Amino acid sequence: EVQLLESGEGLVQPGGSLRLSCAASGFTFSTSAMSWIRQAPGRGLEWVSSISPGGDHTYYADSVKGRFTISRDNSKNTLFLQMNTLRAEDTATYFCSKIEINSGRWLFDDWGQGTLVTVSS
Amino acid sequence: DIQMTQSPSSLSASVGDRVTITCRASQSISSYLNWYQQKPGKAPKLLIYVASILRSGVPSRFSGSGSGTDFTLTITSLQPEDFATYYCQQSHSSATFGQGTKLEIK
Numbered sequence: 001e002v003q004l005l006e007s008g009e010g011l012v013q014p015g016g017s018l019r020l021s022c023a024a025s026g027f028t029f030s031t032s033a034m035s036w037i038r039q040a041p042g043r044g045l046e047w048v049s050s051i052s053p054g055g056d057h058t059y060y061a062d063s064v065k066g067r068f069t070i071s072r073d074n075s076k077n078t079l080f081l082q083m084n085t086l087r088a089e090d091t092a093t094y095f096c097s098k099i100e101i102n103s104g105r106w107l108f109d110d111w112g113q114g115t116l117v118t119v120s121s
Numbered sequence: 122d123i124q125m126t127q128s129p130s131s132l133s134a135s136v137g138d139r140v141t142i143t144c145r146a147s148q149s150i151s152s153y154l155n156w157y158q159q160k161p162g163k164a165p166k167l168l169i170y171v172a173s174i175l176r177s178g179v180p181s182r183f184s185g186s187g188s189g190t191d192f193t194l195t196i197t198s199l200q201p202e203d204f205a206t207y208y209c210q211q212s213h214s215s216a217t218f219g220q221g222t223k224l225e226i227k
Contacts, residue, residue, distance in 0.1 A: 035216075045157075045165065045208055047216040059215055062122070095164055102170060105153045105212035109176070111164035 002026040004096045004112035011118045016086050022079040022096030022112055030054075030074040033099035035108060036081045038092035038117075046092075049081065050099060050106065064090075086119045093117075123147055123211050127219035133227040138199045142222045144192045144209035153213040154192045156185055159221075160205045168207075169194065201226075 008020035020036070035050040049070040050059045058070050069082040079096055093114040100109040124147040134140050144154065152172040157165040167176050169185040172192055182197045196203055204226050209219040 044221045045159075045210075045218040047210075047218065050215075061215075102212075103153070105171075106216055107155055107167060107170050107212065108157070108165070108210070108216075109167050111166070113164055 002098060002110040004098065004110060006094065006096050006112045006115035009115040009117065011120065012086055013121050014087060014119055016119070017082070017084045018086065018117060020081040020083070020094055020096075020115060020117070024077045024079065024096075024098070027098065027110075029072075029077040033101065033106070034070075034072065034079045035097045035099055035106070036070060036079075037095045037097055037108065037111075038090075039095070039114070040089075040092040043092075048094070051079070083117070086117075088119050091117060091119045123150060123214055123217050125209055125211055125217050125219040127207075127209055127222050129222060130220065131223040131225060133225050134199055135227045136199055136201060139195065139197045140199060140224065142194045142207055142209075142224075144187075144194070144219050146190045146192075146211055146213075149189045150211045150213035152188045153211055154185075154187065155210045155212060156183075156194045157208045157210065158203075158205045159208065165208060196224075199224075 003025045005023045036048040051070045067085045071080045095114045096112040097108040098110040100107040126145045154172045156169040159165040173185045206223045
């Protein structure tokens, strides 16, 4: 059974930083692309970032490009999201998701339960 | 960037009803369209991918269709557990979600 467990929840001031982690189990992490997807309170889903299985290719939404960095440690089956220069509009629940590649395109086929990031003074 | 627009934003229906949710892309995305279901306080779950392929374990009352820019999710014979919010997502170019359709009990 695929399990994704996010951690790093917190309250941070605008301009601050936070690092999220996602511990993965139940599948071969090192051969799976992974993503972070967020959901602001009461709002819809927004793709944030994705990373290739080996970590050599990364992708970002325009809204976080230059501020967030996705990375992974395949030896520890863990995905990370380093968030810098945080803004109030980054307040959201952040979900870690496993990507299934179908016809070269992304499916988010398994999700963690999410971790809440609040940016407020 | 590809924008995804769902309609309606909310929908009231009764157990046993048939409902249809529409998703429109701002440009052609071929069949690279996926549907997710989310219940309050829970993570989304993948229901349908590549427009019409039902994920294993998803009840057959769910179906998807469409290609190009216009897509539909249909649920026949609504069950109590189907009341949730549904999102479409394009995978033609990175990923974009629709704004969601909240399906409520009438």
